[in-house]
Amino acid sequence: LGQISCSLLDVGVNSSEDGVETWHSEAFDQILEIWGIILSEVRVLKRDVASSSSAKRRSSNFNTAKKDDKPSLSEGQVSGLDKFMKECSEKVMAHYIKSKMAEATKETKRGYEREEQFLDNLDEHLSSVAMLGRAAAGPTLNRLSEIIRAKTQLLAAAANSKSSSSSASSASSSFTSQQLFQIREAQEQLFWALKILGHVMADEADGEIPMIPDALFQLCDENSSSSSPSPSSSSSSSSSSPSSSSSSSSPSGSHADSVFIATKSVIEYARLETRLLRAGRIDETLSPYIASTLVWFLSRWG
Secondary structure (H helix, E strand, C coil), X not given: CHHHXXXXXXXXXXXXXXXXXXXHHHHHHXXXXXXXXXXXXXXXXXXXXXXXXXXHHHCCCCCCCCHHHCCCCCHHHHHHXXXXXXXXXXXXXXXHHHHHHHHHHHHHHHCCCCCHHHHHHHHHHHHHHHHHHHHCHHHHHHHHHHHHHHHHHHHHHHHHHHHHHHHHXXXXXXXXXXXXXXXXXXXXXXXHHHHHHHHHHCCCCCCCCCCCCHHHHHHHHHHHHHHCCCHHHHHHHHCCCHHHHHHHCCCCCCCCCHHHHHHHHHHHHHHHHHHHHHCCCCCCCCCHHHHHHHHHHHHHHC
């Protein structure tokens, strides 16, 4: 199923078809439904194994455990299945994000605006994609964070270059056609990254108090436990060089909190917009469309 999913996404990357609904996109939507069923079943198995283990510990001194209470799979089997599903989900999400970045480039070349119906359907589609993203939450958040940081840096560099050229000459400068394409492509890719990230990190409130997804709680617990130094590692780190200690605390390190880094990357882009607006820089580096997507994300995650 993972290979079929990745193949369909690769077809979309290499396809020259125009339009939102294509045969490969419709096929991928159908496969997303299957992924949803499988991932839901795995969650149920994990919950049953956890509750069975807890009940077994409580009843160990009283010999009251029932044979019917045993889950269909052992704890080790469920753990292995969960690990396998995370690996499959990570691979599919990597292909999905890659396909959307390629789609952003195509949309930049076409130069047309999205229809309202597309945005409504997109939220429904991304809600299904979010299940895969949460199954591999760490790698997914890291990929999206890296994209958001890279595009923020590109837009900041474009704004700074225009500001420098404007101050160097009395005539007002403008972006070249190549620069404009890079700016618009970055904005399209930011749109996709923010939309995917928003759906992975939070559910729609629907008038109720929004709950943080369990996958993010689990990810934070894993990051917290893996970043806790052991006595031996703490003693060795104290004798290491400053350069090695600084590299271990780098945001891109293996023990970094992916949720924190993802949120920080969005805040960095928000700060860029704020800085440009306060400086009166109303030009192509700012996009009302991306600004509304940013507000949508902050409202959803907040």
